[in-house]
Structures are given as C-alpha cells and as structure tokens.
Amino acid sequence: MSSSDLTISDRIQRKLDELTRAERQLAHSILENYPASGLGPLTALAKGANVSAPTVARMVQKLGYKGYPEFQAELREELKAKAKNPIAKHDAWAEGAPSGHMLNRFTDAVIENIRQTLGQIDPDQFDTACQMVAEPRSRVYIVGGRITHTLAEYLFLHMQVIRPEVVHIQSTSNGWPHYLLDVKEGDVFVIFDLRRYENNTLKLAEMAHKKGAKLILFTDQWRSPVDRLTDITFSGRIVVPSAWDSNVTSLLLIESMISTVQNLCWGDTKDRAEALEDMFDQTMLFRKFT
Structure with a gap:
C-alpha cells in the first residue's frame, strides 16, 4: 500500500513501535477521538495529551508530514470524507466519473478496496x-x-x-x-x-x-x-x-x-x-x- 493510500490512523498504527513514550501517549490521545482530535491548535492537542508542543511537532514529522498545518489539513479532508452522506458521496464521484461501463468501474474499485484491506x-x-x-x-x-x-x-x-x-x-x-x-x-x-x-x-x-x-x-x-x-x-x-x-x-x-x-x-x-x-x-x- 502506498503512503498516499494511508489514513493518519493507519500511519499512527504502523509507527507505534517506533515512537517514544511521550509520542505514544500523544498517539493514543489522537486515536481516542479520531479524526476530530487534531483539528484544534497544536498547543491544545499537546495539552489534551499531557505532552509538550515539541513532542507533537516531532511525531507529526515521524508520520511523514512537513509540519502540523499539513497534518491538520489531511485530518480535515478525512473528516469531510468520514461525514459524507449518500447524496454528497454521489456528487463527489459523479462529477469526475470516468468513461466505461459501471460494472467495470465498480469492480475495479472493489478489487482495489480488497487489495488495500488485506x-x-x-x-x-x-x-x-x-x-x-x-x-x-x-x-x-x-x-x-x-x-x-x-x-x-x-x-x-x-x-x-x-x-x-x-x-x-x-x-x-x-x-x-x-x-x-x-x-x-x-x-x-x-x-x-x-x-x-x-x-x-x-x-x-x-x-x-x-x-x-x-x-x-x-x-x-x-x-x-x-x-x-x-x-x-x-x-x-x-x-x-x-x-x-x-x-x-x-x-x-x-x-x-x-x-x-x-x-x-x-x-x-x-x-x-x-x-x-x-x-x-x-x-x-x-x-x-x-
């Protein structure tokens, strides 16, 4: 699975063994109310996890982000995707629907889902x-x-x-x-x-x-x-x-x-x-x- 396919939760789960004690404490705090937990200021996230602001910055970089703003932007995108209702989901894929029969397009998506899941x-x-x-x-x-x-x-x-x-x-x-x-x-x-x-x-x-x-x-x-x-x-x-x-x-x-x-x-x-x-x-x- 490429890094672009991973959610932040996936990244955290994969990196847990490599994190310091304070970083693991922060990771578990994020996962408790994921993905909404990281939507506030960096200092609020640090305070909620009882860690320092530099700890937040270091862990975000370990997850592959240049900084907290990039990390937070991806969280917002995940939150949008997580909250979509059926109408919004239909509009999202219908606008950029590729050519080809739905049977093929749907099957390709399902096969990719299976590949990534397994x-x-x-x-x-x-x-x-x-x-x-x-x-x-x-x-x-x-x-x-x-x-x-x-x-x-x-x-x-x-x-x-x-x-x-x-x-x-x-x-x-x-x-x-x-x-x-x-x-x-x-x-x-x-x-x-x-x-x-x-x-x-x-x-x-x-x-x-x-x-x-x-x-x-x-x-x-x-x-x-x-x-x-x-x-x-x-x-x-x-x-x-x-x-x-x-x-x-x-x-x-x-x-x-x-x-x-x-x-x-x-x-x-x-x-x-x-x-x-x-x-x-x-x-x-x-x-x-x-």
Whole structure:
C-alpha cells in the first residue's frame, strides 16, 4: 500500500513501535477521538495529551508530514470524507466519473478496496479473532446497525450452526439493553459499525466492555469510535463510485472468519449440521430431487 493510500490512523498504527513514550501517549490521545482530535491548535492537542508542543511537532514529522498545518489539513479532508452522506458521496464521484461501463468501474474499485484491506490485516490477529469466536466457554454476541445488521445476521446464521451460545442483538430495537443482562467476563462481541457510526452501537460496546466482554470490530478505514474499546479491529476499505459505501471487504472477512471458525469447531459443527439437516427433512423446507 502506498503512503498516499494511508489514513493518519493507519500511519499512527504502523509507527507505534517506533515512537517514544511521550509520542505514544500523544498517539493514543489522537486515536481516542479520531479524526476530530487534531483539528484544534497544536498547543491544545499537546495539552489534551499531557505532552509538550515539541513532542507533537516531532511525531507529526515521524508520520511523514512537513509540519502540523499539513497534518491538520489531511485530518480535515478525512473528516469531510468520514461525514459524507449518500447524496454528497454521489456528487463527489459523479462529477469526475470516468468513461466505461459501471460494472467495470465498480469492480475495479472493489478489487482495489480488497487489495488495500488485506494489505493491512495481520494474519495472526485474524487467527486470534477466530479463536475467540470459536472458544466454547464464551458466549458470542453479534450486533450491527441500520444497514450493517444484514452483515451481522449473515454471520449469526452461520455461527448458529457452527457452535452453540450465539446471540444476535437487534441493535435497532429499544430492547437491546436486555441482551446485556447475561453478559459475563470473557464473552465475545462481534460488532459491525461502518460510517455513518451509530450512537446506540457505541453505547452498547461501552456497556459490554465494562462488563469484561472482549470486542471484535468490523469497521471502515476511518474507524468507528468503538475502535478505542476493542481487542481486535478490522478496517475495510469501503469507497466505490456510488452514493452508498461497499460492504464487499467486510463480507470477504466475514466469510473467511466463518470458514476458519468452522474448521476450529468441526467436530461439534458436523454433529450440529447433521441434526439441522434432519430437522429440515422433517419440515420438508427444501425441495428434494432424489
């Protein structure tokens, strides 16, 4: 991935191990309210992170910027992109739409999203997330938002077969706090929150985190505010020539997780799948051709 493809959050994550203690303190402060945290004066950012102004200047240069104004200008551009609604997104790509059929243009954008997304995912971290979801002693809670509930439901339907103790939280319902009653320390929440980020999702994550649950987040390149609470975050690229964002990279990661967790649980999964097929036969839900 070229440096021009990276968000400031990406740059910070890549450089964390190279930063001094004070610079890491500043980096975490920026990420807590990213990208809005760096929009004020340099002195305000330094004060908020309890570091010196020279520390801010040094870290900004380590991230590849000539100075704080350049760093701040890119933050503003990210904030604009993060806040776009469907109409604004449509206008942004329609004005400079290249020639060629939409199928080709859309596919090219999706392939680039996949390439960039996979380029920044740590395979070991992905394996750890799958092991967390496969852990039989933990209950798994899956939650999405207004649009991402479709991704959550897709993962939930598969996980229901793969393992027991899986709960789909209907986050758009006023009854979602009820699901938190039985959460215990070590339970796992798989959360979907892509722009536009939802207040209910953040509140649910905060309450689950407070109860000792482990959080896995699927989000976009700008990262949901839930990111500051998570054990593992997967940031997928979502921009395509459309008024709506693409969920293809999220779906790729979901299906990869389903396959991995299925293999980890295969002994029990096989028995569960056979029992389910037997019930399907009894209900005659599906047509038989033999």
